[in-house]
Amino acid sequence: MQPITESITRFLNVFEKVNRDIPFDGLPWIFDHAETIDERNIDRVKALGGGIAIQSRMAYQGEYFADRYGAEAAASTPPVKRMLESGVPVGAGSDATRVSSYNPWVSMYWLTAGKTVGGMQIYNAQTQLSRQTALELYTKGSAWFSNEQHKKGQIKAGMLADLTALNSDYFEIADEDVKNIEAELTIVAGKIVYAKGDFSTLAPPTIPILPDWSPTKIYNGYYPGSQLQPADSAQRKLNSSAGERARNQLLMAAQIHQCIGSCNVHAHNHNTARMSNVPVNNYTAFWGALGCSCFAF
Secondary structure, eight states, X not given: OOOOHHHHHHHHHHHHHHHHHSOOTTOXXXXXXXXXXXXXXXXXXXHTTOEEEEESHHHHHHHHHHHHHOHHHHTTSXXXXXXXXXXXXXXXXXXXXTSSOSOHHHHHHHHHHOBOTTOOBOOOTTTOOOHXXXXXXXXXXXXXXXXXXXXXSSOSTTSOOOEEEESSOTTTSOHHHHTTOOEEEXXXXXXXXXXOGGGGGGOOOOOOOSSTTOHHHHHOSOTTTTTOOOSSGGGGGGXXXXXHHHHHHHHHHHHHHSOSSOBTTTBTOHHHHHHSSSOTTOTTSTTSTTTOSOOOO
């Protein structure tokens, strides 16, 4: 479920009544997002054996949220540390691609540095997470939500051999570099499914990119574009001297918006976004403060 403040209270009222008649008896259930859940409701979720899945919407919409509700409210939205202190199962994710980017490292940056992708400091030492905790939420924590904690989320005997080798040391690099991390090698169920760089000789055969309209097919990579080479002939002009300006603009957009491709609604044209018919300034609607599928404005 994807509730907000008042809805959470109403849902819990119903859940508690149902639980009295038909006990949940350990049945896993979750609230999704729950950015504005309060302490009382966190305790109620705990009492009913539920979990809370958080996403990185505030990484992209933190400025809008703070402008509307204030910096103090933004500093604990969502109240992840309070959730963890209560003992509620918490898992982290992106909710991509409707609400934010699928890139987990942007989320890690947001949780640990406490900043939006625009650079606004929304969290402080009391609300930022350690890198270890953020990683656990994305791995061991999220495994609880699919009832797979017995086989996912840790690298040890008896668990699935799902792991990756990264191009940087997540625990040692500077905060601003966290969101630039990319995989050099990815193993799923013990099988190499992706490899590049020093591991390129282990790379499996290339498979078709689906859907065929995917930006990945055009731009062949993700922010900051370590593989920013055109993937089809339609984009080859970017490699020519005549396309150097276009390439530089693309790289600049990537730096600002944490992505390589442009949104089908707004592209990277802020004026187009502001002049469009999409109600981006209506904070009570889906396209408003916590919901647009494009964050390029």
